[in-house]
Amino acid sequence: MKKKWWHGKVAYQIYPKSFMDSNGDGIGDLKGILSKLDYLKELGVDILWLSPIYQSPFVDQGYDISDYYKIAEEFGTMEEFDELLKEAKKRDMYLVMDLVVNHCSDQHEWFQKALADPEGEYADYFYFVKGKDGKAPSNYRSYFGGSTWEAVPGTDKYYLHMFAKEQPDLNWENPKLRQEIYKMVNWWLDKGLAGFRIDAIINIKKDLNFPSFEPDGEDGLAACTKMVEEVDGIGDFLEELKEETFARHDAFTVGEVFNMKEDELQEFIGDHGHFSTMFDFSGHMLTEGKHGWYDSKPVDFKEWRDALFASQENIQNAGCFEANIIENHDEPRGASRFLPHYAQNESGKKMLATTSILLRGLPFLYQGQEIGMVNCERTDISEYDDISTKDQYQVALDAGLTKEKAIQVCNTHSRDNARTPMQWSDEAQAGFTTGTPWLAVNPNYPKINVAEQEKREDSVLSYYKKLIALRKSDAYVETLTYGTFIPAYQEEEGIFSYLRKSEENGQTILIAANYGKEPKTLRLPGRCQKALLSNLGREKECEQEIREQGTLTLGSCESEVLLL
Numbered sequence: 001m002k003k004k005w006w007h008g009k010v011a012y013q014i015y016p017k018s019f020m021d022s023n024g025d026g027i028g029d030l031k032g033i034l035s036k037l038d039y040l041k042e043l044g045v046d047i048l049w050l051s052p053i054y055q056s057p058f059v060d061q062g063y064d065i066s067d068y069y070k071i072a073e074e075f076g077t078m079e080e081f082d083e084l085l086k087e088a089k090k091r092d093m094y095l096v097m098d099l100v101v102n103h104c105s106d107q108h109e110w111f112q113k114a115l116a117d118p119e120g121e122y123a124d125y126f127y128f129v130k131g132k133d134g135k136a137p138s139n140y141r142s143y144f145g146g147s148t149w150e151a152v153p154g155t156d157k158y159y160l161h162m163f164a165k166e167q168p169d170l171n172w173e174n175p176k177l178r179q180e181i182y183k184m185v186n187w188w189l190d191k192g193l194a195g196f197r198i199d200a201i202i203n204i205k206k207d208l209n210f211p212s213f214e215p216d217g218e219d220g221l222a223a224c225t226k227m228v229e230e231v232d233g234i235g236d237f238l239e240e241l242k243e244e245t246f247a248r249h250d251a252f253t254v255g256e257v258f259n260m261k262e263d264e265l266q267e268f269i270g271d272h273g274h275f276s277t278m279f280d281f282s283g284h285m286l287t288e289g290k291h292g293w294y295d296s297k298p299v300d301f302k303e304w305r306d307a308l309f310a311s312q313e314n315i316q317n318a319g320c321f322e323a324n325i326i327e328n329h330d331e332p333r334g335a336s337r338f339l340p341h342y343a344q345n346e347s348g349k350k351m352l353a354t355t356s357i358l359l360r361g362l363p364f365l366y367q368g369q370e371i372g373m374v375n376c377e378r379t380d381i382s383e384y385d386d387i388s389t390k391d392q393y394q395v396a397l398d399a400g401l402t403k404e405k406a407i408q409v410c411n412t413h414s415r416d417n418a419r420t421p422m423q424w425s426d427e428a429q430a431g432f433t434t435g436t437p438w439l440a441v442n443p444n445y446p447k448i449n450v451a452e453q454e455k456r457e458d459s460v461l462s463y464y465k466k467l468i469a470l471r472k473s474d475a476y477v478e479t480l481t482y483g484t485f486i487p488a489y490q491e492e493e494g495i496f497s498y499l500r501k502s503e504e505n506g507q508t509i510l511i512a513a514n515y516g517k518e519p520k521t522l523r524l525p526g527r528c529q530k531a532l533l534s535n536l537g538r539e540k541e542c543e544q545e546i547r548e549q550g551t552l553t554l555g556s557c558e559s560e561v562l563l564l
């Protein structure tokens with residue numbers, strides 16, 4: 001595998017609307033981000049991914065773009081963006097934006113022109129398709145529920161939208177559209193962006209016959225992902241996109257890729273792949289429900305660990321390097337999801353951080369993860385903003401769940417769990433805004449907030465700083481970046497443990513954590529040179545036990561990082 005500048009770095013996702021509000025309108029903004037750059041630098045992160053900040057009607061929180069060349073008014077101005085870019089550079093940080101080009105907003109000029117003249121050239125920027133027998137061309141269910149087809153007024157045609165009807169899909173078969181996209185991507189890269197996180201990209205290739213499938217739900221529809229999974233040929237689009245844009249700028253790209261075919265890893269992220277890297281969602285996909293959030297399974301520790309391990313080995317054997325996450329703006333909080341109830345405390349959060357951040361790959365933190373923010377309980381559907389949550393609530397009701405049960409489903413799975421404002425302090429509205437936040441803050445902010453944790457040496461935040469510093473330290477960066485991943489103690493119940501072994505310098509680092517309820521004693525293969533990091537501050541005790549007895553005893557929710 002060819003070494004790349006970003007391999008040894010740590011990335012951080014900012015959800016701008018909820019990060020920091022500088023002017024009291026309740027909406028996070030660019031100036032807010034600017035004011036927190038030093039905080040992020042101190043945390044140790046290098047690459048900042050901003051969720052969409054383009055002009056948008058915000059039907060899907062900015063993932064519906066109405067002008068790719070404009071900054072949303074809510075977030076600020078282009079001058080402020082340029083300043084953010086400059087200030088990030090000054091601190092040796094890299095800015096990555098979200099590239100949303102499977103679809104745009106129905107308010108985008110292209111779509112408006114297409115509607116105004118459904119036979120004209122702009123109609124061909126989208127999929128305007130004749131209906132069959134007076135009905136939609138196929139029976140696909142969109143990601144956000146309901147048909148993927150919406151009638152084009154005044155015609156017998158329908159337009160395709162894999163997501164909301166306000167997010168019409170762009171027609172990648174049209175070379176003119178592709179050129180427009182490349183021009184726009186290059187325009188941003190010319191400004192000095194480091195690269196892009198690429199949204200929902202696996203959806204850009206369509207089967208132009210739009211075949212219908214066996215219905216898979218009560219609504220008589222079939223998931224649109226079925227078509228995506230069956231169609232071939234996306235590689236040509238992705239390769240052209242790369243050649244025309246990213247490759248020319250040596251840009252960093254991270255794809256949001258679900259449903260990739262198994263043998264395509266090399267093609268996607270090998271040395272000459274379409275993207276630099278992509279997210280490893282193997283742990284997240286495990287729990288997916290067949291029909292929706294309501295029938296998803298809870299996380300089973302062993303299944304989760306083994307899925308991550310299998311994925312690590314698979315990626316490593318392919319000579320690839322993926323991006324690891326425990327949460328993002330589409331997922332519930334990792335601490336609420338992956339930690340058993342008895343472990344949902346500061347020790348548990350530090351343990352989760354340890355086992356995740358030291359995996360082989362590029363770690364991505366999501367805002368608030370570094371202070372251990374958790375899911376937010378709501379009692380009524382009106383308290384939710386997210387379009388997907390509203391749909392899934394209805395799906396749950398339609399499946400026969402009571403209102404109370406359906407709300408519980410949302411509390412567990414809603415994308416809003418991760419979108420509540422960042423908790424900066426115990427002041428009103430968590431110090432996020434002086435006004436009324438666009439989405440209510442999690443009421444636990446007096447307990448969980450940055451200001452309090454900055455003061456405390458043993459806080460989750462302080463631990464994240466140490467953990468990231470360890471990962472990037474001169475002494476261990478080689479091993480923790482490129483060292484081989486080797487599973488360890490897999491037979492031990494509740495244990496999440498692996499080695500990182502460097503061929504370059506001979507170092508072996510053992511990461512061992514006890515997700516179980518009871519203490520666990522492990523026999524070590526040999527001596528230990530040094531305990532590098534303990535989430536309970538037990539470095540010295542561990543060294544002594546290993547020296548005297550050759551064992552390592554981990555209490556419940558304890559994690560240790562040892563140089564063997």
Ligand code: TEU
Pocket residue numbers: 060063064100143163199200256258329330388415
């Ligand atoms: O997500 C794509 C996606 O397929 C899912 O994460 C989906 O949004 C989720 O399962 C619905 O609950 C990306 C973005 O990350 C997401 O925020 C956007 O809504 C979506 O694309 C459309 O742009």
Ligand code: CA
Pocket residue numbers: 021022023024025026027028029074
């Ligand atoms: Ca604001």
